[in-house]
Amino acid sequence: MAIDRAQVRHVARLARLALSEEEEERFAAQLGHVLEYVERLQAVDVAGVEPLSFAGDAAAGLSLREDEPLPCLPRDKVLAQAPEHNGEAFLVPRILE
Amino acid sequence: MKPELLPLSQAADAIASGAVSPEALLEASLARIRALDGRLHAFLRLTENEARTAAKAATQRRASGKSLGPLDGVPVALKDIFCMEGVETTCGSKILRGYAPPYDATVVRRLKQAGAVIVGKLNMDEFAMGSSTENSAYGPTRNPWDLTRTPGGSSGGSATAVAARLVPGALGTDTGGSIRQPAALVGCAGLKPTYGRVSRFGVIAFASSLDQVGPFAQDVRGVAHLLAAIAGHDPNDQTSSSRPVPDYAAGLDQGVRGLRIGVPREYFGEGLAPEVEKAVRAGIERLRAAGGEVREISLPNSPHAIATYYIVATAEASSNLARYDGVRYGHRAKASQLLEMYEKTRAEGFGAEVKRRIMLGTYVLSAGYYDAYYLRAQKVRALIRRDFDQAFASVDAIVSPTSPTTAFKLGEKMDDPLAMYLSDVYTVPANLAGLPGISVPCGFDSKGLPVGLQLIGKPFDEETLLRIAHAAEPSEHRLPPLAEGR
16 A cells, blocks of 8 residues: 655654655655555454454453552652753743744 | 573572572673673663672672572663663663663562662663664664674563573563564573563553563573562553462473463464474474374464554554653753654654654554554454464464574664564464463574574463473573683
8 A cells, every 4th residue: 555755744743753855755665565564454354353452361451449649759850850840840842932 | 600601590599509699690790791792782781889789688688598589689681671760761762861760660679679680771672663673772782693693672682681691581571572582583581471460560661452571581490480570460550460470480390291282384384484493393392292282273363463463563652652752751852842842852762663663553543544454453453362262272372483584684674674574473463362472492593593482371371381381492501602702
């Protein structure tokens, strides 16, 4: 299945990825190649099959616990990993013009 | 006796008997890393100070007769996907360069509580995406059997560190084969436990419905000891199971007499290298000779596994990796506006394979394509699981090759993503079905490269799986020439 540069740009925007022209071209070809490979799934008879999204211990997914407040990470330790902060919050560039 | 060459279980015995101290064991490991890792590049960084403190404490516990068990004082190393408090954790990516997590992953905490001495963080494909460790932003790891070849991936650093005897044990993660395939390509044992057997809290997420943590060691006994230390319920991972954790090492010597072992015909078809097939068939014959009842089975939906995997895994990855936005941790690009900051941060921080998978995952989840790709893949996934359920009605475990080839050359598959993906053709189905799988060495090809034999077990039946794996593994583990100083 072919995928063109415009589709690549659209998907890149959804994924918040700035791509160079060279990357757009390369990804268009490579994604097309992979999509062509996965096309084979269209031929599988899945009529009446329930999708499987969790292949673990069914009891684990269902267990509930009391909603108790527990200590969380100290704010200064968390903020210390941020590219920019003011000691209370994460700082980001301007959102509105 | 060279303490650094001891397998994990014997290192534990040597500590317990007083033949070697944890401090001496650590220094031997560090000396080997200094001597060999310049050529291998298994380690991204060492945690020497923390390790020396831990080894000293273990030595004191041993002196006062208060040993914490089989891992007390044993050096281990961690794939750089595990958060360790205060220690840089990059996941092989530039986007996390300098990130020092404020907490330990549950498995790291459990290893520390068991007395293990953590010596450092190991190389990996960026965000565990790859099958050769060449996608690391910090350069590839090399195979100890042939430095011009890859050790496989994504846990290539973990596999190499164990195979070259830099450490007796290591942890990795396996989303589509990332423990088993490198274990096969370097000739050590590597286990992917059942989905839910080991907590993923503090493990950097790739594809959350597939990711599982597991151990590497020279032999199955070492793997059993590490699994016992890390397995078990964790309230911080909702998917972790509260089933009891057995003593995995206890039953290893029971043998395979009377156990039914299935050989899936779909795993021995086109694409399997003849020399790999020969070594694996010889391994199967050893299981038969030991009393295993070997029978042919069919897993008819296996040919769909790679396509299913690359839809499910990339879709989940595109969602998980949305968190790398330059706001809370890691790299941030210079930009005057928020959207531009996101796009440039991610463009600068992610490597080519990660971008490719984010793009594919975003595409298959995007409006108009969800049903055709993601939903359909989840249904095929159900069929793959059903194949295994049906097979396990008549067998106790399944045996196959781990990887279709032995170690390939560095660079060989870097320009052809699909060829790289197909290197996981035999390992991916166990992840899709949530089953435990292990790779153990079963021979060598004519180039002297190791061949791995894979065993897949029933959910939460790691005991039987390890028991069969122990019967299948060689009694003598050959050392790579480089690890013998040649």
